[in-house]
Amino acid sequence: MKPSLDWQHDIDAIVVGASAGGVTALRELLGALPADFRPPMLIVLHLPRHRPSTIAEVLGAYCALPVYEACDKQRIERGSVMFAPPDYHMLVEDEASVALSLDEPVLFSRPAIDPLFSSAAAVFSNRLLAILLTGASTDGSNGLAAVRRAGGTAWVQAPEDATASMMPAAALAYAGAEAVLTLEEICQRMRNRA
Incomplete structure (x- = not known):
């Protein structure tokens, strides 16, 4: 396992993926972020593809940081949280922006993790830093x-702690992780930035 992370010096971005059970998990995760949390967080939550989403607005009510839905060529801002919109993959284009893609769904999902x-x-x-949470898919x-x-760092929610264990269990079997953590442990690391 890598040593503890120093958010100010070691991490330029955090990506998070979740599916079944993800709304509840993300509410806790975003609620744990302190107001001075600096790394941008980019999130894919599996969403219904053919209707608008209010997930950024709903979960933004629990977060001390600005939370918004990405637009094509959206700038990646430090100290903010960005969600992929329904029916688009969100891709990191460069260190400053994301792009939205209509490429084919991945494992029936668009957006996909x-x-x-x-x-x-x-x-x-x-x-x-990549964080994979609860879900019922192998995305x-x-x-x-x-x-x-x-060379990045992977944290995976402990399958036994997840609402749906398939996604974290599949990822651990296929890719492994630097840390396997309960949701509360992930939240505590966010609060402590370590």
């Missing part, structure tokens, strides 16, 4: 492997 994680790994490499396994190959 794998494209976000893989594109972020290509840009941020060893300065990326996220390939992306987590890409993060680790690039």
Whole structure:
């Protein structure tokens, strides 16, 4: 396992993926972020593809940071949280912006976690933290492997702690992780920035 992370010096971005049970998990995670939390957080939550989402507004009520839904070419701002919109993959284009994509769904999902994680790994490499939470799919396994190959850090919610264990269990079997944590442990690390 890598040593404790110093948010101010070691991490340029955080990517998060969640599916079934993700709304509750993300409410807790975003509620744990202190107001002075600096790394930008980019999130894919599996959403219904053909209707608007209010997830950024709903979860933003629990977060001390600005929370918004991404637009194409949206700037990545420090100290903010960005959600992929329904029916678009969110890709990290460069260190300053994201792009939205209508590429084919991944494992029936668009947005999907794998494209976000893989594109972020290509840009941020060893300065990326990827967090995979609850879900009933294998989306996220390939992306987590890409993060680790690039030297980034992977945290996976302990399958026994997840509402839906399939996603974290599949990712651990396929890609492994630097840390396997309960949701509360992840939240505590966010609060402590370590």
